[in-house]
Amino acid sequence: MKVMVGVSGGIAAYKAAEVVRALQKHALEVRVTMTDSARQFIQPLTFAALTGHKVITSLWPAPDGESGDSDASIEHIAEAQWADALVVAPATANTLAKFAHGLADDFLTTMYLATTAPVLVAPAMNVNMWEHPATQANLETLRQRGVRVIEPGAGYLACGMVGAGRLADPEYIASAVLNALGRSHDLAGEVVLITAGGTREALDPVRFLGNRSSGKMGYALAEAAQSRGARVILISAPSALYPPAHVELVKVTTADEMRAAVLSRMPEATVIVKSAAVADYRPSIVADQKLKRTGPMTIEFLPTEDILAEVVRQRRPGQLIVGFAAETQNPLENGRAKLLKKGVDAIVVNDVSRVGIGFDSDQNGATFLTATTAIDLPEMSKRKMADRVLDEVVGLRRPQSLLVELSVAELSGEALPSKSQTASSDQGSEFVVKAAASSRRQIIIE
Numbered sequence: 286m287k288v289m290v291g292v293s294g295g296i297a298a299y300k301a302a303e304v305v306r307a308l309q310k311h312a313l314e315v316r317v318t319m320t321d322s323a324r325q326f327i328q329p330l331t332f333a334a335l336t337g338h339k340v341i342t343s344l345w346p347a348p349d350g351e352s353g354d355s356d357a358s359i360e361h362i363a364e365a366q367w368a369d370a371l372v373v374a375p376a377t378a379n380t381l382a383k384f385a386h387g388l389a390d391d392f393l394t395t396m397y398l399a400t401t402a403p404v405l406v407a408p409a410m411n412v413n414m415w416e417h418p419a420t421q422a423n424l425e426t427l428r429q430r431g432v433r434v435i436e437p438g439a440g441y442l443a444c445g446m447v448g449a450g451r452l453a454d455p456e457y458i459a460s461a462v463l464n465a466l467g468r469s470h471d472l473a474g475e476v477v478l479i480t481a482g483g484t485r486e487a488l489d490p491v492r493f494l495g496n497r498s499s500g501k502m503g504y505a506l507a508e509a510a511q512s513r514g515a516r517v518i519l520i521s522a523p524s525a526l527y528p529p530a531h532v533e534l535v536k537v538t539t540a541d542e543m544r545a546a547v548l549s550r551m552p553e554a555t556v557i558v559k560s561a562a563v564a565d566y567r568p569s570i571v572a573d574q575k576l577k578r579t580g581p582m583t584i585e586f587l588p589t590e591d592i593l594a595e596v597v598r599q600r601r602p603g604q605l606i607v608g609f610a611a612e613t614q615n616p617l618e619n620g621r622a623k624l625l626k627k628g629v630d631a632i633v634v635n636d637v638s639r640v641g642i643g644f645d646s647d648q649n650g651a652t653f654l655t656a657t658t659a660i661d662l663p664e665m666s667k668r669k670m671a672d673r674v675l676d677e678v679v680g681l682r683r684p685q686s687l688l689v690e691l692s693v694a695e696l697s698g699e700a701l702p703s704k705s706q707t708a709s710s711d712q713g714s715e716f717v718v719k720a721a722a723s724s725r726r727q728i729i730i731e
């Protein structure tokens with residue numbers, strides 16, 4: 286999705302660079318327009334370098350012979366149609382007044398009138414300017430016309446006064462834009478570690494044993510998680526894909542390298558999604574030289590380490606683990622068996638024997654399995670599937686009240702509690718026992 290950032294001439298104009306970065310982190314394409322006054326505070330070059338696009342600073346083309354950074358012609362109309370949202374940060378009292386009264390004497394104000402996309406303004410100014418009835422009346426007019434006002438924060442202002450008028454936090458502005466675009470920001474604060482691609486085990490210097498995984502599902506998950514506000518660590522086995530911008534990419538080749546990378550980065554993660562296709566076996570000997578054709582050949586294979594099992598063993602309380610299973614027969618039975626055996630929170634089961642979905646395809650169809658539920662995710666694009674999987678992850682992250690029936694011994698050997706106390710499951714996750722009905726050994730946990 287595409288966002289135009291309007292920068293007007295306030296002291297907080299330099300913070301617009303951080304706003305641009307925050308928007309880009311959520312996989313939004315950003316362009317910038319600046320008012321004349323904004324150029325007194327920060328150079329267009331900063332935004333051109335950040336966005337990779339020219340910065341529009343005027344309604345008018347640069348005069349002949351001048352190497353201006355602007356090139357305007359009738360771009361206010363084209364850009365108004367291009368943008369899925371317009372956000373002005375910082376928005377000066379002057380620009381707010383012009384918006385409210387329909388003045389259109391520069392690119393930003395003209396584009397504001399020409400666009401039908403959602404408009405957001407993040408005002409920043411001296412506290413007296415902010416509280417002035419004229420400014421407040423203009424804001425009220427804009428609100429009534431559907432403009433979203435991202436309220437400034439209070440605190441010490443550049444003018445030396447204390448009060449309301451500080452530009453809102455760039456991340457907060459980005460999340461308001463995402464909301465306006467209808468994009469959810471429900472993974473903010475999470476660190477999601479995703480594995481992707483298919484590992485390769487060398488047979489000799491030129492050959493390897495690989496698999497048909499393209500990495501498309503894992504890369505789609507990385508993009509989706511990032512755009513929903515998560516910090517993403519993508520540990521990728523070989524893949525022909527470009528990683529989404531701003532994810533932390535760790536490249537690996539073999540199952541062993543994948544294992545080392547996952548175990549070293551997993552302490553940072555709050556959610557671990559293992560969508561890579563990791564080799565189960567590797568050749569016991571890797572030839573130093575290219576193997577020659579000498580008749581029939583037998584190669585011995587040794588099992589690789591079970592990374593998922595190690596991840597489960599090393600998980601810390603609160604870490605959520607989601608595995609992927611590619612099955613060619615009895616997908617649900619095999620998937621549930623894997624879930625129970627490995628002790629993960631959920632498994633996404635793909636029936637890769639179905640035509641047109643799974644390996645190397647842009648489509649996927651799967652079932653999201655937990656210990657108690659099976660959610661059908663019918664055939665859809667892998668990008669959509671990524672969002673559906675993350676919807677379920679978000680559901681699992683939410684604190685839940687459950688009524689469960691356990692033996693007293695299962696609660697760390699404690700006597701059945703009569704009031705709130707903390708207990709822990711055998712997987713290390715903690716929960717609070719809120720109440721107990723002692724006669725029926727039922728408890729409510731959160």
Ligand SMILES: Cc1cc2nc3c(=O)[nH]c(=O)nc-3n(C[C@H](O)[C@H](O)[C@H](O)COP(=O)(O)O)c2cc1C
Nearest residue numbers: 293294295296297320322323377378379380409410
């Ligand atoms: C040093 C300095 C700092 C300023 N800071 C702000 C500010 O933070 N907020 C604001 O609304 N106006 C501020 N102004 C006033 C605007 O720059 C002025 O109203 C200008 O006309 C805004 O033009 P624009 O809305 O087209 O960018 C400042 C002016 C100066 C000289």
